[in-house]
Amino acid sequence: MTMTQSRPAITVTGLRKSFGDQVVLDGVDLNVPRGTVFSLLGANGAGKTTTVKILSTLLGADAGEVRVAGHDLSREPDAVRAAIGVTGQFSAVDNLLTGEENLRLMADLHHLARGDGRRRAARLLEQFDLTEAAGKPAASYSGGMRRRLDLAMTLVGSPQVIFLDEPTTGLDPRSRRQMWQIVRDLVAGGVTIFLTTQYLEEADELADRIAVLDRGRVVADGTPEELKRRIPGGHVRLRFADQRRLDAALGVLGEVARDNDALALRVPGDGSLSSLKALIGRLDDRAIEVDELSVHTPDLDDVFLALTDEKVTTR
Structure with a gap:
């Protein structure tokens, strides 16, 4: 570099x-x-x-x-x-000009030579998928x-x-x-x-x-x-095939949120690779099989709300 x-x-x-x-x-x-x-x-x-x-x-x-x-x-x-x-x-x-004319106007303002301006406009019209509309007024x-x-x-x-x-x-x-x-x-x-x-x-x-x-x-x-x-609320959701495995995982993981109907546990975590490896390692050491694992982390809405004390504008 x-x-x-x-x-x-x-x-x-x-x-x-x-x-x-x-x-x-x-x-x-x-x-x-x-x-x-x-x-x-x-x-x-x-x-x-x-x-x-x-x-x-x-x-x-x-x-x-x-x-x-x-x-x-x-x-x-x-x-x-x-x-x-x-x-x-x-x-x-400028609504009164075509797409190509708008680009050529900008080329003139940047003091590009006429030929360079035309080539630059053509390349940009192609790059932005506007070639077919190049001759139409921008108002359309x-x-x-x-x-x-x-x-x-x-x-x-x-x-x-x-x-x-x-x-x-x-x-x-x-x-x-x-x-x-x-x-x-x-x-x-x-x-x-x-x-x-x-x-x-x-x-x-x-x-x-x-x-x-x-x-x-x-x-x-x-x-x-x-x-x-940085925001609390991240967790790993573990789902098990039967009650016996869920109970065995509870014995290893201690006080975690449980959902008996879904045979699932919710383990607090920051979503990092190291914490996930540690969790899997603890279960693997006891040969406890997990049917499904998913990682849930706060999104930017949560970050924004926590840091600004404002309601997020949604549109």
Whole structure:
């Protein structure tokens, strides 16, 4: 790995922002590795949008140090802008132009030569499955097509870091999954994605790391699995073929929750491989056969509720 590859895509230290007497960001620290999806979660008003606006140079910070794509945000804002792309919750597509015209307009804004702009537009139309609709006005596009075109327009400038704000809001399940695959493909190509979303399933599906923002502070940061293991409620469910085996397991495992009707036991655990191996080892030492074993861990809804004291927004 080269030094450039190992350098984080985004580093944030002590980021602060207030609007009057209201403190919106209160000492936020973030570290986003290159070529990953980093998701920032938080309830409405937690500071997500403010964070994205600051990192994308749209809003000034009161204090803190930020580097994006290797550039200091306060001293090199133009270099940061050249290295990033921003796709907001509300599409920037021009409805009066066709899909191809929207892309060529972006190519002109990036000062690409006419031939390069045409080739770039054609490649992106193909990549985002928009070739057949390239000559149609964007006003006629479905929601999923508009979101794909919006992201394609962001990619005209070949950004190293893309800020995606609520990228699948309002999309049907098929369109959401298409967008997820596009995100995975972009990351596979080396792009870094900074994702804000209220769909916890989306963060769980896409994010390599997640930070949870609550009242302007980062209250947790880690992989989805690491965050889930922090929350109580994980357990292993063991089901047995008969009462005799269930009773034998009870003698080994001690005080655990039992379901006599289902011939099952519920053993508290964090879902880690080491704890699972230890449990299986204890049963195997006594030659106790288990008919079925399943691991249950808290999901991101549980994590979000436990860390933010807010009700999760479901849509």
